[in-house]
Amino acid sequence: MTARIIDGKALAAQVRDSVKPAVARLAAHGVRPGLAVIIAGDDPASHTYVRNKIKACADTGVRSELHELPGSIAESALLDRVQALNEDPLVHGILVQMPLPKHVRSASVLDAVSPAKDVDGFHPANLGALVAGLPAVAPCTPAGVMRMLASEGVALEGCNAVVLGRSTIVGKPMALLLLQRDATVTICHSRTRNLAEVTRRADILVAALGHAKFVTAEMVKHGACVIDVGVNRLPDGRLAGDVDFASVRDVAGMITPVPGGVGPMTVAMLIHNSVNAALRAAGERALD
Numbered sequence: 001m002t003a004r005i006i007d008g009k010a011l012a013a014q015v016r017d018s019v020k021p022a023v024a025r026l027a028a029h030g031v032r033p034g035l036a037v038i039i040a041g042d043d044p045a046s047h048t049y050v051r052n053k054i055k056a057c058a059d060t061g062v063r064s065e066l067h068e069l070p071g072s073i074a075e076s077a078l079l080d081r082v083q084a085l086n087e088d089p090l091v092h093g094i095l096v097q098m099p100l101p102k103h104v105r106s107a108s109v110l111d112a113v114s115p116a117k118d119v120d121g122f123h124p125a126n127l128g129a130l131v132a133g134l135p136a137v138a139p140c141t142p143a144g145v146m147r148m149l150a151s152e153g154v155a156l157e158g159c160n161a162v163v164l165g166r167s168t169i170v171g172k173p174m175a176l177l178l179l180q181r182d183a184t185v186t187i188c189h190s191r192t193r194n195l196a197e198v199t200r201r202a203d204i205l206v207a208a209l210g211h212a213k214f215v216t217a218e219m220v221k222h223g224a225c226v227i228d229v230g231v232n233r234l235p236d237g238r239l240a241g242d243v244d245f246a247s248v249r250d251v252a253g254m255i256t257p258v259p260g261g262v263g264p265m266t267v268a269m270l271i272h273n274s275v276n277a278a279l280r281a282a283g284e285r286a287l288d
Contacts, residue, residue: 004152008265033274078109089281096113110122121143127172145206149204199219203224207243210242226256228258
């Protein structure tokens with residue numbers, strides 16, 4: 001048995017195409033969705049991610065503005081920049097690229113972003129709404145994973161889902177979105193006992209640990225759907241996920257590759273969230 005590979009690139013292209021009618025509708029009223037991207041410092045990976053996001057904006061008609069700031073920027077100056085963007089009516093979404101310089105408190109900066117412009121879904125107000133089951137901006141990566149599962153027709157109601165990782169960016173919101181669809185969810189982390197025993201019961205296994213090739217074939221249930229969120233740089237420069245793709249694909253029923261899996265979907269959902277922010281600001285119904 002060889003797992004079916006879930007093509008994140010193809011699905012991301014569909015998501016980007018799906019927002020274009022809304023962009024055109026807004027344009028007819030003189031509104032162009034605007035996304036402001038803040039990046040501080042010279043982290044090479046961060047700049048690569050930002051380039052991909054800017055390109056996706058251009059492909060879909062979303063106006064982007066890039067705020068490249070020095071790594072030495074004071075936290076107060078960064079907060080001032082965020083506040084200026086909060087007050088700018090032409091900016092509908094604000095993205096703060098992580099990681100920020102070590103002397104800057106990331107939580108303070110993320111909390112400063114207006115919840116209405118928080119297209120990453122990281123603000124406590126949006127995360128809290130997600131917990132309460134209220135309408136909220138879902139973080140892009142978990143939202144992208146849910147789109148992938150839907151596109152593959154994965155049955156969620158009553159299934160056993162295991163999420164490896166408990167971050168507020170992926171792990172916790174991923175678990176909440178699965179719970180909303182009536183999955184039975186277990187969150188695992190570095191202190192989980194008998195981890196392999198837990199993961200082998202999973203019909204859906206989402207790996208978001210940040211540890212290259214951590215999940216091996218012995219940890220996966222036969223026929224499971226394996227979603228690999230990890231992006232790790234190996235010593236030879238190649239990218240690898242949190243899943244040992246070569247071995248797990250012979251056990252799983254479906255699997256996402258790295259690269260070409262969850263990554264493109266994360267960017268596509270950022271665009272989706274940005275267009276929705278513009279629609280809400282214009283008093284129009286948001287996209288599903």
